[in-house]
Amino acid sequence: MDFDLSWVLWGLPIAFVLGWMASRLDLRQLRIENRQAPKAYFRGLNFLLNEQQDQAIDAFIEAVRSDPDTSELHFALGNLFRRRGEYERAVRVHEHLLSRADLSRAERHRAQHALALDYLKAGLLDRAEEALRKLEGTAYEGQALMALLAIYERSRDWTHAEQVSRKLDASGQGNFSSRRAHYLCEMAALATGAEAQRLLRQAADTAPGAARPLMELAALDRKAGDVRKSFDTLVQLAATTPLAIPLLARPLAQDAVASGQQARALALLQTSYDQSPSLDVLEAIVSLQPDGQARQWYVRHLEREPSLVAASKWLAGEKLEHEEHHPQVQRALDNATRPLLRYRCAACGFEAKQHFWQCPGCQAWDSYPPRRVEEL
DSSP: OOOOOOHHHHHHHHHHHHHHHHHHHHHHHHHHHHHHHHHHHHHHHHHHHHOOOOHHHHHHHHHHHOOTTOOOHHHHHHHHHHHHTHHHHHHHHHHHHHOOOTTTTTHHHHHHHHHHHHHHHHHHHHHHHEEEEEHHHTTTTHHHHHHHHHHHTTTTTHHHHHHHHHHHHHTTSSSHHHHHHHHHHHHHHHHHHHHHHHHHHHHHHHHOOHHHHHHHHHHHHHTTOOHHHHHHHHHHHHHOOOGGGHHHHEEEHHHHHHHHHHHHHHHHHHHHHSSOOOHHHHHHHHHHHHHHHHHHHHHHHHSOOOOHHHHHHHHHHOOOOTGGGGGHHHHHHHHGGGGSSSOOOTOOOOOOOSSBBBBBBOOOOOSSSSSSGOOO
């Protein structure tokens, strides 16, 4: 059979025309898709700026469908789901990103961090811990360690919290020695005997200026019946950390009475009071004074500070002209002064009857000044 060259002559132009038409169609489709994706993306941004999160999510979903390979759209969508509290959808978005083989190393770390935040916000602490540990050695390591520290504090896992605080110190994220001392004190509270003593001494060495380790060491000695040792520990603390004297004034006075060191304690407390008047130091001084002189200290305090608490204490021992009304008047004054004797968190304003090392409201450490509300 002979080959007819005329078919080749006719076929080449036809193939060229068909190829040209196909390329035009592809370019047109590409332009339409490229035009639609930015429109959906910018529409989503506009909704987001106008606090219309539902419409923003719909727009970003449309943009992701138009351009499924763009990781930035997935990150934006996942963050929106997290902000909306739709944690399961946020997890799916970030898990989908992590499953992609074409994701760069930096974007994979970013997706891992976003997934950890999803679990953390959802309260799935075990999954969040696992996801955060995978960020070790990445650019997100510092943020991951801080999040792990919050998890361990929340779950009261003080051993792991102490370990993470060491890593944060080593990474240059800040000085966590004071917080680490609190972790050691919390561990000591769960221990007994020599182990509790060892942990508290380690805490004192970790943060030499911290009041808590020595106060709790003194409490252990007092519980064991060695009040003289407890007294000496509190005197040492008063010398190194004078700002803590209002907190240790009462146990110091009690140890002084039990060990016959009233004169020494009174001299220390009077010196502290002269430098910085305090209601707790005042009460400790009064407890060490003879009955005839004790109440005069309230008058001395009133000469220096306009204190309703001191006035109420002084009035409690006075004889009024209408003595039969004294209980009612005293009860009203005690009711009025009760809120003034609370401690207040400097971080969130949470008030409590007792002093806390960690605020029950905002979980901040060392946020309670050793002063009553009336003195702030």
